Amino acid sequence: MNRLFALWGTTVGKKVAMAATGIVMILFLISHMISNVLIFRNPEHLDSYAALLRSLGPALWVARAGLLACVLIHIAAAWQLTMLARRARPITYAHHEYRVATYASRTMRWGGVLLFVFIVFHILHFTTGTLLPGWQDGRVGDNVKLGFQSVPVAIFYLVAMLFLGLHFSHGIWSAFQTLGLNHPSYNRSRRLLAWGLALAVAGGLATIPAAALLGYFK
Amino acid sequence: MKLNLKIWRQPGPAAAGAMQSYVANDVSEHMSFLEMLDVVNEELQTKGEEPIAFDHDCREGICGTCSLMINGTPHGPKRATTTCQLHMRSFSDGDTITIEPWRAKAFPVLRDLIVDRSPFDRIIASGGFISAPTGSAQDANAILVPKPDSDLAMDAAACIGCGACVAACPNSSAMLFTSAKVAHLGLLPQGQPERDQRVLSMVHQMDLEEFGGCTLFAECEDACPKEISVENIARLNRDLIRATVRDRGQVHVESGAG
Structure with missing residues (x-):
């Protein structure tokens, strides 16, 4: 345990924590994406999938607590590293140019903030129904159709998925680097995997609000 | 003109x-x-x-x-x-x-344009060396080094410690410099005995000097006049995780940081 705390105490260790928690969240989102697109087969598929998760009982709460812990550790590390970076350059350059840093890498922090706001909204919107008048417990498919009748909400979901894709594309590649998983033979595949997963997960999830905007659920 | x-x-x-x-x-x-x-x-x-x-x-x-x-x-x-x-x-x-x-x-x-780069010296002093017996030199081929390893070690050893990586980094991180030094010795047989201690001490010292953390913008790699690769950063990370798991290294700290 002491060794873990010593690792967390270093800037590299905080990145290791971000990589590890990020991988857990990615795995969750892969399953979330696959289960959500079931709505295109039949909205009731979504209801039975939700019922299946509910039937897990305490195990579901363990999983939720684990995901929440991952989110909190991920944010705590990001916050500390961001503050450290701000302090590390008290006087900024009069003239500075980015030469190779990607848009994805440069939007990790503010994009991450947006994703956090989105997750809070998303849970209040579809999981608890607090922000969705007419929400019905257990009728997930209907709730999705109802929720995306609002154009601004559907657009917000699409924007969030765009930033999720960007966050993924840099985050997955970074996780390999941070965990020291590099080899000349696989370094290209790491980039491809990062972009592929980003496109599959964020793109897959985005199909639902996009379909709603195009009138598919009417 | x-x-x-x-x-x-x-x-x-x-x-x-x-x-x-x-x-x-x-x-x-x-x-x-x-x-x-x-x-x-x-x-x-x-x-x-x-x-x-x-x-x-x-x-x-x-x-x-x-x-x-x-x-x-x-x-x-x-x-x-x-x-x-x-x-x-x-x-x-x-x-x-x-x-x-x-x-x-x-x-x-x-x-004016002159900055104090002694934090780099302290990072090196904390662990960027090997302990070797002095005296008559041994035969050059007494310790065999695989050619791919020696090539990678030489690429990392090309670092001249100018600080361009820190200057280019939006986080002011010294990871490219520190990782080049860690990788340079860690890839060679002579660097093995102190490998865990080296990475623990150098990362600790780097953090004490109040450099920022690495978020892999890769601006450092582009700015480096010696073309040091960010692959070395992955090597440092791997070494640090390994040293944490093995738990055999002692952290050595240089005074004067911050």
């Missing part, structure tokens, strides 16, 4: 600094960037003004002493080139060139 220069002037470490404008006349395209500054300084001295202070030594691109943020890029616009090896043919007549010191809390400005 004629150039408009905007240069950071700061009389001392505690003094306030500001950008000042200068005009460089009759600049030959064959001059190096530092020779261009030499000419500007000669003119300043003739007028009885204080010359612009900048770091330089070998002027051959191998010592790591010259620095300068030129138009927002460390060592200027040419890839894999130090400021002393940058020639004025990379610029055009009438250009405005902004020249600033490396900016990082860990690298305080001493005067």
